[in-house]
Amino acid sequence: MFRKGRKVTLGSLVIFLALLVVHKQQGVRTQDQWVFKPFRQLKETVIYKDASPMNISHNVTTMQLMYQRRDKLPGFKELLRLVQNRKPQVTLQINGTSIVEDGLFWSHDVEEEIFADDSDRDIDGEISFMQRSVIAGITDQYVGGKGSNYLVYLKDGTKLFARHRTKCLAIAEIATFHMSRLLGMNIVPTSILTLANPTVPQWNDPKVRLRLRSVGLHGDDHVTLSLWMNNFSENVSFPHILLRGDKKIHIQNAMLREMTSQEVAYLAQWTDLVLLDFITLHTDRVTRALRTLDGAIKDPWLLNVKVKNLIRKGRKLWLIDNEATATFSSKITPLTRDLLYHLRLLDSTCVFRRSTVERMLWLRYYGNASASLMTVILDAEPFIKADDIRNCKNDLPFVLDARIDIIFRHIVSCLHEAQVTFVNN
Structure with missing residues (x-):
């Protein structure tokens, strides 16, 4: 920044020190960069206040x-x-x-x-099984939620708890499950997110397609599926x-x-x-x-x-x-x-x-x-x-x-x- 023969002014010194401080602050998280670029736009030293x-x-x-x-x-x-x-x-x-x-x-x-x-619970296996299985039917049994929760069943008789929610609420449900996985807690039933869309393989059964319309579920609706606990x-x-x-x-x-x-x-x-x-x-x-x-x-x-x-x-x-x-x-x-x-x-x-x-x-x-x-x-x-x-x-x-x-x-x-x-x- 300072070349030989050029006079160092107070202003340039202040700018140099400011850049030095900024550079040091930006290097604090070199080992912990966020995965997603949009997150990097947040200020490093922000204090979370909206509900703290x-x-x-x-x-x-x-x-x-x-x-x-x-x-x-x-x-x-x-x-x-x-x-x-x-x-x-x-x-x-x-x-x-x-x-x-x-x-x-x-x-x-x-x-x-x-x-x-x-x-012997295999959570990864349960996730894979739920994602590749075709839903065979949607029951008439509403489970709370004023008609937004349903019991669905697979061809082998396995029951899943289906919940129709907005995108953010559905993501929150899934994020909680995966947070419990990362912590090794094993206290949240295996859950996945799907779309109530006939083009999605899970909903390919013709009878299920008709049932989707009758219960008011449409192609872009987010549905979480969780393993149903019997005899609880x-x-x-x-x-x-x-x-x-x-x-x-x-x-x-x-x-x-x-x-x-x-x-x-x-x-x-x-x-x-x-x-x-x-x-x-x-x-x-x-x-x-x-x-x-x-x-x-x-x-x-x-x-x-x-x-x-x-x-x-x-x-x-x-x-x-x-x-x-x-x-x-x-x-x-x-x-x-x-x-x-x-x-x-x-x-x-x-x-x-x-x-x-x-x-x-x-x-x-x-x-x-x-x-x-x-x-x-x-x-x-x-x-x-x-x-x-x-x-x-x-x-x-x-x-x-x-x-x-x-x-x-x-x-x-x-x-x-x-x-x-x-x-x-």
């Missing part, structure tokens, strides 16, 4: 939703070492069975109890440990020692639910139930209130109707109390599945959470394009990373509390 706890009256000053580099997160290396610990210390036992390890994670025995019923129970309520005593899941809670192995397995799945709903900012499941529970002071029977969009089959929990997620769709606007409820639930949870935390670390700090999610969605869903996702939520990379950062700050605080407990004991 920063704008509400609550003690969340340490949870500011600002993008942070991996080496700036307090306690990151400490948490990483603990997650990768292959010789965990048993912190809590019940009748000789390990329940909590390293003061922070559900044990291997608990995880085996969770996945005993579907340890909708009578799923909040864990009692969150409603009594100190209302917190941690190793010092005496109620943990009184639980059976199946109750602990249910609780471990509940902690995954809390994290996934916090990441996606779901507004029509636990937050709705908490609104009712807040009235339980006057009506104690409400303590057994049913949690909407949550079913139980055997020992497994399944999250259904996952479209109402503000993280994946700008069409969903959470209320202030919804944000508070999510923070309240997160604060109530201080034991997690080790594999869930490990995958979150990998997604957010070794890879790129939004880029990984988008790649998985686009690879699996032929009817979803990058522009569709951008139009539904153009600031998704920042929102997703910010919410995961909040979770990590909370987990680190739980880790410090657990270490203090070890010292005191």
Whole structure:
């Protein structure tokens, strides 16, 4: 910039310094570039404010939703070492069975109890099967949604839950499923997106084509298909440990020692639910139930209130109707109390599945959470394009990373509390 013999003015020096600063800021994310070019147009240091706890009256000053580099997160290396610990210390036992390890994670025995019923589940195989199978019929049975939900069946008798939704709500449903896949949670039924178009191979059956018109589905209508759960129970309520005593899941809670192995397995799945709903900012499941529970002071029977969009089959929990997620769709606007409820639930949870935390670390700090999610969605869903996702939520990379950062700050605080407990004991 400065040539020999040319006088350096104050203005040129200011310009040089400004360019130097800009260049340095642009180099911050050299290892984490967004997959899609339109995302790069967003400002690097933007603070996500349109529905964040920063704008509400609550003690969340340490949870500011600002993008942070991996080496700036307090306690990151400490948490990483603990997650990768292959010789965990048993912190809590019940009748000789390990329940909590390293003061922070559900044990291997608990995880085996969770996945005993579907340890051989092949999600990729289920996706491929649903996409290539021809729908043989649409039943007359409406499943909620004022006629927008249907049961369809395949030639082999397999039932699928079909939901007609707008494009962004349908994408939010699918994105939640793939987010749960990336986190290894296995608590969302396999789901795909299709178009109710007779030219799509899935709808090739002549009888089905006629039925599409009779139920009001047209060629460009977006329909999500999810595996239907037979013999499930909708009578799923909040864990009692969150409603009594100190209302917190941690190793010092005496109620943990009184639980059976199946109750602990249910609780471990509940902690995954809390994290996934916090990441996606779901507004029509636990937050709705908490609104009712807040009235339980006057009506104690409400303590057994049913949690909407949550079913139980055997020992497994399944999250259904996952479209109402503000993280994946700008069409969903959470209320202030919804944000508070999510923070309240997160604060109530201080034991997690080790594999869930490990995958979150990998997604957010070794890879790129939004880029990984988008790649998985686009690879699996032929009817979803990058522009569709951008139009539904153009600031998704920042929102997703910010919410995961909040979770990590909370987990680190739980880790410090657990270490203090070890010292005191």
